[in-house]
Amino acid sequence: MSVRVRFAPSPTGFLHIGGARTALFNWLYARHTGGRLILRIEDTDAARNTQEAVDVILKGLRWLGLSWDEGPLTADATGPCKGERGPYYQSQRSEVYQRRVEALLSRNLAYEHEGAVKFRMLREAIVIPDLIVGDVRRELTDREAQDPDFVIIRSDGQPVFHFVNVVDDLEMDVTHVIRGEDHLSNTAKHIALFRAFGVHPPKYAHIPLILNADGTKMSKRDIGASLTTYLDEGYAPEAVVNYLCLLGWSPKDNREIIPIAEIIERFDLPQVLRHNARFDMTKLEWMNGEYLRALGDDRFHELCVHTLAKAGIDTNQFPLDYVKAAIDTCKGKLKTFSELPGYAGFYFSEVGDYERAAAEKDFTVENRHRLIKLRDALDKLGDFGAASLETCLKGAAAELGVKAGALVHPTRLACTGTSSGPSLYHLMQVLGRDRVLQRLDRAIATIPN
RNA sequence: GACCCUAUGGUCUAGCGGUUAGGACACCACCCUUUCACGGUGGGAGCCCGGGUUCGAGUCCCGGUAGGGUCGCCA
Structure with a gap:
């Protein structure tokens, strides 16, 4: 039977x-x-x-x-x-x-x-x-x-x-x-x-x-108890499934990322562990990052647009090429899609308040004139591509007698409002000359003379 | 209270009588680097306790302890 x-x-x-x-x-x-x-x-x-x-x-x-x-x-x-x-x-x-x-x-x-x-x-x-x-x-x-x-x-x-x-x-x-x-x-x-x-x-x-991280019974109200959470936070279902498989079952060969077809082939009841497992959200996030990194460009793009829309960012207001280029700079960088609005939101709205600690460190009096010099160099730059931007920034730094970082950090802060994000040169290329100059001008204006 | 299940680093696990106790996440240090992430190298950290069995127990048995579950006119 x-x-x-x-x-x-x-x-x-x-x-x-x-x-x-x-x-x-x-x-x-x-x-x-x-x-x-x-x-x-x-x-x-x-x-x-x-x-x-x-x-x-x-x-x-x-x-x-x-x-x-x-x-x-x-x-x-x-x-x-x-x-x-x-x-x-x-x-x-x-x-x-x-x-x-x-x-x-x-x-x-x-x-x-x-x-x-x-x-x-x-x-x-x-x-x-x-x-x-x-x-x-x-x-x-x-x-x-x-x-x-x-x-x-x-x-x-x-x-x-x-x-x-x-x-x-x-x-x-x-x-x-x-x-x-x-x-x-x-x-x-x-x-x-x-x-x-x-x-x-x-x-x-x-x-x-499955128990909570502290070993207590996982009930309705506990963090991560509802599957809907993972759906809403933009996890890849394949990652959630893979992680769940490893709670109480093991392939016994020290591997973690395993295609579901292979799990189906190897899974059997007698090998299921007898003891309860605690839910480790951190490991799930790591695994999700692994899956996001392996996602095809089209699917990644689709899920990004979906996540941004849920965060109130309507990418339809921007040219498709722009959206695609912006999302490309995020590929391989995210652990969960819920990070995306904070990570790439600057592409789709003006920079609001600058991250405070970073502003105190980077928007200094001595950096002000350096930013102005870079701004002028960018204004005159012919090709606004990433490689060209890198050459330009490093050239400006050399002329100023400072390390590239002295320009990189304040420029990133001016363009994105935060101290971390996508590759600076690629992000600038995507934003384009007008937006970059405008954001630099605004940042320069906020720095005390 | 009674009954049942379970017990390897902080977490998920490999181990199935003889191993320097292996891997992954996390953590720390260093390298790579424009930030973050990725990647690389190295590091700290473990067999719940007590008895047996055995030449020899993380591994088998018993007891404790701890955690979880069940004893509903909930599912």
Whole structure:
């Protein structure tokens, strides 16, 4: 029987980075084995489920490139889907649950209790075979020893998670349940339920959790917990995926940047680590920088324009050649696109306040006349290309008897307002003579005589 | 409180009874350089603790400690 795995998120309004990795590991396993990935929306809690919340999940998965073989195509619970085992929204599967409850009730494996329905849980330890953790013998907790039965249908008629999760995995012929380790203890309940339905449970693979940098549980509000953050901050999805793969799984050959096709080929469940991993944003940023550097020019340009637009910089107001040239000077320099507006904003708007520390250091009385000399030399310069500009600046510095840096730093500050940025000569070439002279004039005017 | 999982530098990890304990991120120094970034060289930093088993334990077993998870008419 071929592999069938599923990612079954609850639409809470955001996609947790840990959930994204669970989806990723399911996807990797499906692709590795040639099996199928099912996306099932666990929207039994009608009160807080909205189409917008489902959209967040769909968008996140699509952004990461995690395609599913069965499941919804839109956030509309009654909308189109692919696959034969639908509906894939639990809110649309009431009859299925109803049928299954009655089956348990009729065989006295469940019973009514104050309007709810409770399942008769096994009163003994249950062994959970797990592909990652190994066999786990789950004893009853003291509370469970008193009353191990648990509610499967609430008194308002709504089925609860443990029940619908098992029923759907059964109905959808799920062969492997790959999920977070936070479900490990509860798996005993699920196994008991499968047995009550007279079938063998699927194989289980509980993956370790992702913790905050300080080792505490990563919850909704923690920095970096939401996948949307990475989408908004202009990360390359390939980088996020690559980084996530390396949290709990290793190629074991000391490599970090690995093409996804190769990961698919090499990924397998037994090699997944057993211990939790802390999320290291710094390493993700490094990895993202690696991917940005390797990006093709067209894609880089496209993503830059997108990022600038979100920052309120409309590049359409400038000639395409100018925008392209400006963006080219940023290639290979960024770790994330969110740095771009601050890094290259000067191309598209006037320089505002000069970076204070740099101004104090570079806009000095003795630099004033040097800038004036450079300004005049630039005014007379024939070719305003980068190579020519470099010769010009160095020539001016030589005539003044100073190192190039004495001109470079104040000139950069005058042109960009900051002490760091793209290559000075290239940036000046892109800005063009008029803008450069105008910015130098303005800077010179601010320096005390 | 009970039950379950886990434990290699600050972080992610390689190791699977005998290694100078390897790599990556981060950090420090130097080099390259117009800034930043990249790249290069070098450096500091690790097997949680205690018992066993063994000629020999990061590696196997037990106990502690620590971290995480679960015991809901949340998912």
